[in-house]
Amino acid sequence: MNMKKQAVRMLLALAGLTASAVVLAQANAPASAATTAAVSGQGTEYTEQGADTCLGCHDDEGDTYSASAIFKGKHAHRGDKRAPFGAGGLQCEACHGPGARHAAKGSKKALTINSFKADSFLPVEQRNQACLGCHEGQARSAWHGAAHDRGKVACTDCHKMHVERDPVRVKATEPGVCYTCHAKQRADFQKTSSHPVRTGSMACSDCHNAHGSSSPAMLVKATVNQTCFSCHADKRGPVLWEHAPVAEDCSLCHTAHGSVRTALLTKSPPLLCQQCHSPAGHPSVARSGASLPGGGGGGSIFLVAGSCSNCHTQVHGSNHPSGSKLMR
Ligand code: HEC
Ligand code: HEC
Ligand code: HEC
Ligand code: HEC
Ligand code: HEC
Ligand code: HEC
Ligand code: HEC
Ligand code: HEC
Ligand code: HEC
Ligand code: HEC
Structure with a gap:
C-alpha cells in the first residue's frame, strides 16, 4: 500500500x-x-x-x-x-x-x-479505532458491544506502547492494571481462599478475555463450567453418581475470585447445602444419630455432625458403585 x-x-x-x-x-x-x-x-x-x-x-x-x-x-x-x-x-x-x-x-x-x-x-x-484499524479481528472480534467497549474503556487504558514490556501482558503485573478500575476484585483476591493471582502464577486473562467474548462476564470459554474445566478437568466427569448442581454451574457453590471460607465456597456447609436440601427428615441421621456425640433428635445430630461433607465427602459426584449418596 x-x-x-x-x-x-x-x-x-x-x-x-x-x-x-x-x-x-x-x-x-x-x-x-x-x-x-x-x-x-x-x-x-x-x-x-x-x-x-x-x-x-x-x-x-x-x-x-x-x-x-x-x-x-x-x-x-x-x-x-x-x-x-x-x-x-x-x-x-x-x-x-x-x-x-x-x-x-x-x-x-x-x-x-x-x-x-x-x-x-x-x-x-x-482513539480505539486508531488501534483497531490494524487490530480488528481474531482476539478482538468481540470487542464491539462487549462490556469494555460499552463502558468506554480505551485500548490504552490497559496497553502501554512506549515501554519495553507492556505490564498488562505480563502475568504478574496484569492484575494491577485491572485493579485500577476493578477495586472489588482486588479485595476479593486478598481473601484467605482465592485463586493464586496474588502470587503471580495466575492472571485475570486465564479466565477472562479483556477484549470481550460472547460468554457471560467475558469468560474465555462459553460457560463458567467450561472455563473451570480448563484447569480442573477432574471435575468434568462423567461420573456414575452425578451431583446435579456441579454439572450445572460451579458458581452455585464457589466464587471464582476469593472467599473468606475454605475452598472458595459462597457459604459454609451446612448452610451451603441447606439452600437446596431440607434438613428435615434426613433419613440416616434419624436412625444412627443416637450413637453420635450430642445425639438425640435427628435434627440436632444433623447439625452437630457439622459439615454435611464430613459424611457426603464426594460432593462433586462419585464413581463408587455404592456412592449414590455421594458418600464414597
Ligand atoms: C499500522 C498498524 C498498527 C497500528 C496502528 C497499531 N498496531 Fe499494534 N501491532 C501491529 C503489528 C503488525 C503487530 C505485531 C503483530 C504480530 O507480531 O503478530 C502489533 C502488535 C501489538 C501488540 C503485541 C505486542 C507484542 O510485543 O507482541 C499489542 C499489545 C498492540 N499491537 C497493541 C496496539 C495498540 C493498543 C494500538 C493503538 C494505540 C496499536 N497496537 C496500533 C500493528 C499496528
Ligand atoms: C481491559 C484491558 C484491555 C483492554 C481495554 C484492551 N486490551 Fe488488549 N490485551 C489485554 C491483555 C490482558 C492482553 C494479554 C492477554 C490476552 O491476549 O488476552 C492483551 C493482548 C493484546 C494484544 C496481543 C495479543 C493478540 O491478541 O494479538 C493485542 C494486539 C491487543 N491486546 C490489542 C488491543 C486493542 C487494539 C485494544 C482496543 C480495542 C485492546 N487491546 C484493549 C488487555 C486489554
Ligand atoms: C503503536 C502505536 C504508537 C506508535 C507507533 C507511537 N506511539 Fe507514541 N504513544 C502511543 C500511545 C498509546 C501513547 C500513550 C502512552 C503509552 O501508551 O505509553 C503514546 C504516547 C506518546 C507521547 C506522550 C507521552 C506522555 O506521556 O506525555 C509522545 C510524545 C509520543 N507517544 C511520541 C511518539 C513518537 C515520537 C513516535 C514515533 C517514534 C510514537 N509516539 C509512536 C502509541 C504509539
Ligand atoms: C518541535 C518539537 C516537537 C516536534 C517536532 C514534535 N513534538 Fe510532540 N511534543 C512537543 C512538546 C514540547 C510537547 C509537550 C510536552 C510536554 O508538555 O510534556 C509534545 C507533546 C507530544 C505528545 C503528547 C501530547 C499530550 O497531549 O500530552 C505527543 C503524543 C506527541 N508530542 C507526539 C509527537 C509526534 C508523533 C511527533 C511527530 C509527528 C511530534 N510529537 C513532533 C514537541 C515536539
Ligand atoms: C479503565 C477502566 C478499566 C480497566 C483498566 C479494566 N476494566 Fe474491566 N470493566 C470496566 C468497565 C467500565 C466495565 C463495565 C462495568 C459494568 O458494566 O458495570 C468493565 C467490566 C468488566 C467485566 C465484566 C464483563 C461483563 O460482561 O459483565 C470483566 C470480567 C472485566 N471488566 C475484566 C477486566 C480485566 C480482566 C481487566 C484487566 C485486564 C479489566 N477489566 C480492566 C473498566 C475497566
Ligand atoms: C478462575 C477464573 C477467574 C479469574 C482468575 C478471574 N475471574 Fe473474574 N470472573 C470469573 C467468573 C466465573 C465470573 C462470574 C461469571 C458469572 O457468574 O456470570 C467473574 C466475574 C467477574 C467480573 C464481573 C463482576 C463480578 O464480580 O461478577 C469482573 C469485573 C471480573 N470477574 C474481573 C476480574 C479481574 C479484574 C480478575 C483478575 C484480578 C479476575 N476477574 C480473575 C472468573 C475469574
Ligand atoms: C487457569 C487455571 C484455573 C482455572 C481456569 C480455574 N482454576 Fe481453580 N484453581 C487453580 C489453581 C492453580 C488453584 C490452586 C491450587 C492449589 O493451591 O493447590 C485452584 C484452586 C481452586 C479451588 C480451591 C481453592 C482453595 O482455597 O482450596 C477451587 C474451589 C477452585 N479452584 C474452583 C475453580 C472454579 C469454580 C473455577 C471456574 C470458575 C476455576 N477454579 C478455574 C487453577 C484454575
Ligand atoms: C454443591 C456445591 C458444589 C458445587 C456445585 C461445586 N463444588 Fe467444588 N467444592 C464444594 C465443596 C463443599 C468443597 C470443599 C470440599 C472439602 O471440604 O473437601 C469443594 C471443593 C472444590 C475444590 C478443591 C478441592 C478439590 O476437590 O480439588 C475444587 C478445585 C472445586 N471444588 C472445583 C469445583 C468445580 C470446578 C466445580 C464445577 C464443575 C465445582 N467445584 C462445583 C462444593 C461444590
Ligand atoms: C444448588 C442446589 C444444591 C446445593 C447447593 C447442594 N445440592 Fe445436593 N443435590 C441437589 C440436587 C438438585 C440433587 C439431586 C436430587 C435428586 O436427584 O433428587 C442433589 C443431590 C444430592 C445428594 C444425593 C441425593 C440422593 O438421593 O441420591 C446428596 C447426598 C447431596 N445432594 C448432598 C449435598 C451436600 C452435602 C451439599 C453441600 C455440600 C449439597 N448437596 C448442596 C442440589 C443441591
Ligand atoms: C453423620 C453423617 C451425615 C451427615 C453429617 C449428613 N448426612 Fe446426609 N446422609 C447420610 C446418610 C448415611 C445418608 C443415606 C441414607 C440412606 O441411604 O437412606 C444420607 C442421605 C442424604 C440425602 C439423600 C436423602 C434421601 O432422601 O435419600 C441427602 C440429600 C443428604 N443426605 C443431604 C445432607 C445434607 C445437606 C447434610 C448437611 C446439612 C447432610 N446430609 C449431613 C449421612 C449424613
Whole structure:
C-alpha cells in the first residue's frame, strides 16, 4: 500500500470508517476528500520526514518525552509490512495521526495530536479505532458491544506502547492494571481462599478475555463450567453418581475470585447445602444419630455432625458403585 492510500486509511479510521470498500474508493480520490474526513482540530497533514521529525524533539536527549522505547517492541519491526515502522508505514503517525501541525509548533496546547490520553480531544471510540484499524479481528472480534467497549474503556487504558514490556501482558503485573478500575476484585483476591493471582502464577486473562467474548462476564470459554474445566478437568466427569448442581454451574457453590471460607465456597456447609436440601427428615441421621456425640433428635445430630461433607465427602459426584449418596 502506498503512502497516500495509507494516509487516507488513517484519516478514515480516525473518522470511524473502516469498510475496506470505502477505503479503496477514497484512496483514489483527490487529497481534499481525505482532508474533509479528518477530525476537526487535528492537523490533516502528515510530516514529510515521519519519525525523524518527531524524534527531533522526542528523543532520549531532548527535554520532551522520549518516545524511543517503542523501538524495542514489535511495532517497530521494519520487516513487518503491517507494522507502523514497516516499509511504507506511517511510523509514529500511524498511531498518533497526522502530526505536521503539531511538529511545527511542538506544543500540546494546540491539541493537534492524538495523545491517547483521557483529556485528548478525540473521543474514546476514535482513539480505539486508531488501534483497531490494524487490530480488528481474531482476539478482538468481540470487542464491539462487549462490556469494555460499552463502558468506554480505551485500548490504552490497559496497553502501554512506549515501554519495553507492556505490564498488562505480563502475568504478574496484569492484575494491577485491572485493579485500577476493578477495586472489588482486588479485595476479593486478598481473601484467605482465592485463586493464586496474588502470587503471580495466575492472571485475570486465564479466565477472562479483556477484549470481550460472547460468554457471560467475558469468560474465555462459553460457560463458567467450561472455563473451570480448563484447569480442573477432574471435575468434568462423567461420573456414575452425578451431583446435579456441579454439572450445572460451579458458581452455585464457589466464587471464582476469593472467599473468606475454605475452598472458595459462597457459604459454609451446612448452610451451603441447606439452600437446596431440607434438613428435615434426613433419613440416616434419624436412625444412627443416637450413637453420635450430642445425639438425640435427628435434627440436632444433623447439625452437630457439622459439615454435611464430613459424611457426603464426594460432593462433586462419585464413581463408587455404592456412592449414590455421594458418600464414597
Ligand atoms: C518541535 C518539537 C516537537 C516536534 C517536532 C514534535 N513534538 Fe510532540 N511534543 C512537543 C512538546 C514540547 C510537547 C509537550 C510536552 C510536554 O508538555 O510534556 C509534545 C507533546 C507530544 C505528545 C503528547 C501530547 C499530550 O497531549 O500530552 C505527543 C503524543 C506527541 N508530542 C507526539 C509527537 C509526534 C508523533 C511527533 C511527530 C509527528 C511530534 N510529537 C513532533 C514537541 C515536539
Ligand atoms: C499500522 C498498524 C498498527 C497500528 C496502528 C497499531 N498496531 Fe499494534 N501491532 C501491529 C503489528 C503488525 C503487530 C505485531 C503483530 C504480530 O507480531 O503478530 C502489533 C502488535 C501489538 C501488540 C503485541 C505486542 C507484542 O510485543 O507482541 C499489542 C499489545 C498492540 N499491537 C497493541 C496496539 C495498540 C493498543 C494500538 C493503538 C494505540 C496499536 N497496537 C496500533 C500493528 C499496528
Ligand atoms: C481491559 C484491558 C484491555 C483492554 C481495554 C484492551 N486490551 Fe488488549 N490485551 C489485554 C491483555 C490482558 C492482553 C494479554 C492477554 C490476552 O491476549 O488476552 C492483551 C493482548 C493484546 C494484544 C496481543 C495479543 C493478540 O491478541 O494479538 C493485542 C494486539 C491487543 N491486546 C490489542 C488491543 C486493542 C487494539 C485494544 C482496543 C480495542 C485492546 N487491546 C484493549 C488487555 C486489554
Ligand atoms: C503503536 C502505536 C504508537 C506508535 C507507533 C507511537 N506511539 Fe507514541 N504513544 C502511543 C500511545 C498509546 C501513547 C500513550 C502512552 C503509552 O501508551 O505509553 C503514546 C504516547 C506518546 C507521547 C506522550 C507521552 C506522555 O506521556 O506525555 C509522545 C510524545 C509520543 N507517544 C511520541 C511518539 C513518537 C515520537 C513516535 C514515533 C517514534 C510514537 N509516539 C509512536 C502509541 C504509539
Ligand atoms: C479503565 C477502566 C478499566 C480497566 C483498566 C479494566 N476494566 Fe474491566 N470493566 C470496566 C468497565 C467500565 C466495565 C463495565 C462495568 C459494568 O458494566 O458495570 C468493565 C467490566 C468488566 C467485566 C465484566 C464483563 C461483563 O460482561 O459483565 C470483566 C470480567 C472485566 N471488566 C475484566 C477486566 C480485566 C480482566 C481487566 C484487566 C485486564 C479489566 N477489566 C480492566 C473498566 C475497566
Ligand atoms: C478462575 C477464573 C477467574 C479469574 C482468575 C478471574 N475471574 Fe473474574 N470472573 C470469573 C467468573 C466465573 C465470573 C462470574 C461469571 C458469572 O457468574 O456470570 C467473574 C466475574 C467477574 C467480573 C464481573 C463482576 C463480578 O464480580 O461478577 C469482573 C469485573 C471480573 N470477574 C474481573 C476480574 C479481574 C479484574 C480478575 C483478575 C484480578 C479476575 N476477574 C480473575 C472468573 C475469574
Ligand atoms: C487457569 C487455571 C484455573 C482455572 C481456569 C480455574 N482454576 Fe481453580 N484453581 C487453580 C489453581 C492453580 C488453584 C490452586 C491450587 C492449589 O493451591 O493447590 C485452584 C484452586 C481452586 C479451588 C480451591 C481453592 C482453595 O482455597 O482450596 C477451587 C474451589 C477452585 N479452584 C474452583 C475453580 C472454579 C469454580 C473455577 C471456574 C470458575 C476455576 N477454579 C478455574 C487453577 C484454575
Ligand atoms: C454443591 C456445591 C458444589 C458445587 C456445585 C461445586 N463444588 Fe467444588 N467444592 C464444594 C465443596 C463443599 C468443597 C470443599 C470440599 C472439602 O471440604 O473437601 C469443594 C471443593 C472444590 C475444590 C478443591 C478441592 C478439590 O476437590 O480439588 C475444587 C478445585 C472445586 N471444588 C472445583 C469445583 C468445580 C470446578 C466445580 C464445577 C464443575 C465445582 N467445584 C462445583 C462444593 C461444590
Ligand atoms: C444448588 C442446589 C444444591 C446445593 C447447593 C447442594 N445440592 Fe445436593 N443435590 C441437589 C440436587 C438438585 C440433587 C439431586 C436430587 C435428586 O436427584 O433428587 C442433589 C443431590 C444430592 C445428594 C444425593 C441425593 C440422593 O438421593 O441420591 C446428596 C447426598 C447431596 N445432594 C448432598 C449435598 C451436600 C452435602 C451439599 C453441600 C455440600 C449439597 N448437596 C448442596 C442440589 C443441591
Ligand atoms: C453423620 C453423617 C451425615 C451427615 C453429617 C449428613 N448426612 Fe446426609 N446422609 C447420610 C446418610 C448415611 C445418608 C443415606 C441414607 C440412606 O441411604 O437412606 C444420607 C442421605 C442424604 C440425602 C439423600 C436423602 C434421601 O432422601 O435419600 C441427602 C440429600 C443428604 N443426605 C443431604 C445432607 C445434607 C445437606 C447434610 C448437611 C446439612 C447432610 N446430609 C449431613 C449421612 C449424613
